[in-house]
Amino acid sequence: MATRKVKRLYRSDVRQARRLLRGHTRKTPVFHTDILGPRGPVPVTLKLEYLQHGGTFKVRGCLNALLQTRGDKTGVVLASAGNAGIAAALASALRGMSCTVVVPESASHTKVAAMWSHGAEVLWHGTTYAEAHKYARQLAAERGAMPLHAYDLPEIVTGAGVVGLEIEEQVRGRPPVLVAVGGGGLVAGVAVALGLRGRVIGVEPEGAPTLHAALAAGHPVDVDVSSVASDALGANRIGDIAMEVAQRYGVRSLLVSDDAIVMAREYLWREFRIVVEPAGATAVAAIQSGAYVPAPGERPVIVLCGANTDLATL
Incomplete structure (x- = not known):
């Protein structure tokens, strides 16, 4: 279970x-x-x-989540090793929202560059996705931003x-x-x-x-x-x-x-x-x-x- x-x-x-x-x-x-x-x-x-x-x-899921957003959230925060961050950055740009992606230190430079190209703020934290995710949840709470999860x-x-x-x-x-x-x-x-x-x-x-x-x-x-x-x-x-x-x-x-x-x-x-x-x-x-x-x-x-x-x- x-x-x-x-x-x-x-x-x-x-x-x-x-x-x-x-x-x-x-x-x-x-x-x-x-x-x-x-x-x-x-x-x-x-x-x-x-x-x-x-x-x-992953663009499908991120857009689906943002299209159902209610309330006054104007920003998105999530952790990603790559593709979820790219998708969230693209979806956020389409919805007129800011996007912050927390990536582990091992994140692909190619994928980070793609996040930047869609206007995302990229922060490095930890050596694993799990560590990046924990920090992203904390950051979303501090900023009053919408927390996104890469898959769950x-x-x-x-x-x-x-x-x-x-x-x-x-x-x-x-x-x-x-x-x-x-x-x-x-x-x-x-x-x-x-x-x-x-x-x-x-x-x-x-x-x-x-x-x-x-x-x-x-x-x-x-x-x-x-x-x-x-x-x-x-x-x-x-x-x-x-x-x-x-x-x-x-x-x-x-x-x-x-x-x-x-x-x-x-x-x-x-x-x-x-x-x-x-x-x-x-x-x-x-x-x-x-x-x-x-x-x-x-x-x-x-x-x-x-x-x-x-x-x-x-």
């Missing part, structure tokens, strides 16, 4: 988020193709979510879930959907959107197994984070909302190595000229490494969730 009681989210909540976000976010396309697995070509559908505003799915907030999860509704419209049948997992906002949102008829599979780096460890323990637990994808999948604990959703809808977790993630990222560039960050290639790594083997006739959907990366690393 989750460590705190959380509001149960349903498909109707995701549908409400889609209504609010209409005209503010992109309906990202899908691409039907084959990718190379251990036993040859594997038919897949790539959901090109890296084409979203800000290069990340109902509006963040339901906004991300619109990805699932789009996949349902764009792809025939009900194929499995492979989603990278950090704190769990995206995998939870997609699972809620697709409901009991969906099959959602989380894919995690071996060095950041937040969902995998939580499912094994039966509740969220802290994990050590050390992965090439930790600038986006750097949460050290799965969100309580994601945990509840995963248990309710039977979300599985698969682990992939950093080497497999790097190979998948290089493969996407070499074969399709698709540029994603390591987190964006993590779900692809499950197919290429053989961690997930589709059933005969099955064409899984793979969400390419983010593209905020240093091009020099390709």
Whole structure:
């Protein structure tokens, strides 16, 4: 069970988020193709979510949260290792609000630059996301600002879930959907959107197994984070909302190595000229490494969730 009681989210909540976000976010396309697995070509559908505003799915959740803001809050404060900060900065700018992002000292310079480009104030604090998050909560209280959470907030999860509704419209049948997992906002949102008829599979780096460890323990637990994808999948604990959703809808977790993630990222560039960050290639790594083997006739959907990366690393 989750460590705190959380509001149960349903498909109707995701549908409400889609209504609010209409005209503010992109309906990202899908691409039907084959990718190379251990036993040859594997038919897949790539959901090109890296084409979203800000290069990340997280814009959906941040905008959903800010569009529902009531009261006199004029500023936003959150902690982020990267993409949530970029999304919050972009969403805040669109809503005419100030944005402060607290980042750990290990934050990607490329992602910090993107936050700045959207007008955010960036503060460095601590060496981990958890330390940055604790300081961000304190800062929000001191400033009377709206605190945002990178992944464990109902509006963040339901906004991300619109990805699932789009996949349902764009792809025939009900194929499995492979989603990278950090704190769990995206995998939870997609699972809620697709409901009991969906099959959602989380894919995690071996060095950041937040969902995998939580499912094994039966509740969220802290994990050590050390992965090439930790600038986006750097949460050290799965969100309580994601945990509840995963248990309710039977979300599985698969682990992939950093080497497999790097190979998948290089493969996407070499074969399709698709540029994603390591987190964006993590779900692809499950197919290429053989961690997930589709059933005969099955064409899984793979969400390419983010593209905020240093091009020099390709």
